[in-house]
Amino acid sequence: MRVISVVNQKGGCGKTTTAVNLSDCIALHHRKVLLIDLDPQSNATLAVGMNDNEIKSSMYDVFCNNMSVRDIVQEIYPNFFFAPSRVTLTAVEQFLSGKEGRETVLKECLQPVMNDFDYIIIDCPPSIGLLTFNALKASTEAIIPVEMCTFSMQGLGRLLGTLELMEERGGHVVSFRALATIFDQRTKFSWEFFDELKRHFGDKLRDTKIHETVKLKEAARAGKPISRYYTGCIGFFDYDKLAKEIIAEEPEKKEKKSEQKKPKDKGIRFDCFAPDAQSVQLVGDFNNWCPNQIHMLNSDGNGIWTKTLLLDKGKYQYRYIIDGQWIHDQRNKKTEYSPYGGLNSVIEI
Template identity: 60%
Template sequence: MRIIAVVNQKGGCGKTTTAVNLGDCLALHHRRVLLVDLDPQSNATQAMGIQDKDSQKTMYDVFCDRASLKDIIVPQYENYSIAASSIMVSAVEQQLAGQEGRETYLASALESVRDEFDYVIIDCPPSIGLLTFNALRCAQEAIIPIEMSSFSIQGLGRLLATLELMKEKCNHDIQFRALATIFDRRTKFSWELFDEIKRHFGDQVYNTKMHVCVRLKEAAREGRPICRFDTSSVGFFDYDQLSKEVLAQEGRVAEKAAASDEQVSLGPIKTKRGVRFTLLAPEAETVRLVGDFNEWNSDQIELKKDKKTGAWTKTILLPEGKYQYRYIIDGQWIHDPNNARTEYCPFGGLNSVLEL
């Protein structure tokens, strides 16, 4: 499953338009696509024809453990589904304040649908906060829409610094590319700014440009992606071309994922051989796994370290059921930082929860 975050802390750059229409074009190319709306303004939700007055559970319920991701997914078109947002999503950061593992809630939720979708497109809010961090924490790639205005490149420093911080602190290297949006081919200014973006980002710029197109706005107002509204428009042509660029990268992304599997498989993952537990702890001397499945015996299950990646891994056979577990890193008991599901331990702290 390929996870792409569409992110820019600046509003009005075509972020939501890109998320909605890129996802639909990928669906038209026979990929199973899930659009995750993390923006409390819920513009992507509305652009998919779902109104605020509609009674449904949203990403707020997922983050607050009121529903699973599968419970809220709405199949809207063939191969194209959405996990909707609402104004209540703006309260997520406050609701999760102080909770351990809050940065990986979305990653944990997406594991439950890994086999059901080929692509997950995440529409991020126009800010660098907990919601955006959740999106970046689980994404392998990021698309940064940049409108052709004098303020477009200003302020990107914080976003790029966040991506670099995730690489250094979390060993999570996100491949990002810039996308020129609201491009007016008639103006010299647009061409000059596009050249400046290419100088700034080098080869990390999509060849496709998103031209000014009023039909994109009209499609959003009607609650339909451009593919379902006007296939003769330049907006449809642009996003179809962008989807072909994204599809052309599938082989390289798969190779990178195979070579760097630790980026997308931290935490407990169900495999054919059992449940694989993976924890990133490059400085640790020993890592052990304990849980109610082995009566919390700290001497039984020791993880093996990959010296190249710093990831510790162990696969064990577990029957179906609900389990609580922790890791012991050099004698210190901790819950799994890559598993958002936790329960309070009667002896103090948190236990991670796994349900098979």
């Protein structure tokens, strides 16, 4: 059971977009996920398609009316459960002020549902007030989205200081990782800024970047996670990659990984005919569908891009990414429908 806060006191850095789409992508990998909207602005609630007037009870009732989390949660997609927020949540800070144990109310309220879910993800408000304290006290981990812009590092020191203080004073450790968001890969600025983040955070910066794409904005406006809106965009692949990265950190996964056998020494050659392409990549089950890992080469200049992989016996689905477009292998008749839409090519070894 993991509880992950998505937190940064800066607004507009992609907290809600990350909380919603990460929760959904983890749920697609057959984990039971509860997403909690802890922001009185209720952006996550809107982003999953709920209207304020449809909500009978919300996180406000959990904090102030002794309602159980179980009573306010709704399953919005298979495995994806949601606890909504309303603007009334602003009153929580005042309601709790001066009360003993005011920073651990959420933690207490989550205790009874801990075994109901594999993940609880909390979308925090853009401030370090009592709500954010409650989220952090209930969490074992935090994701800090950092937008690729000059001022995004300002104020981060205070958040990191808060995490340190929690550890020093209360022995509560929240292991955090920063996440680069709204990354425009066309600009030199983004790449330079990412390098700066890497220098600043070291291995506390996640490798996965969330690229800028209007599809994520459109999906939020449509009240849907990106997987239910448009899977053919980098936004979906980035969040799915992040989900896989987080799932791979599950304790039992880590153990399994170290037990994995080495691939057999058998090269499988992939050929892709794309004479006009600037770049061709290969993605598939064999690399968890991560872009920017396997770059194909057009070394003979004949338009055929090749890559040889060492793979174990088995069946693999794959696609080529030709100049950013994900397409199946036109020369391979064996295809299967992808659960996320479109066709994947299939190879059996």
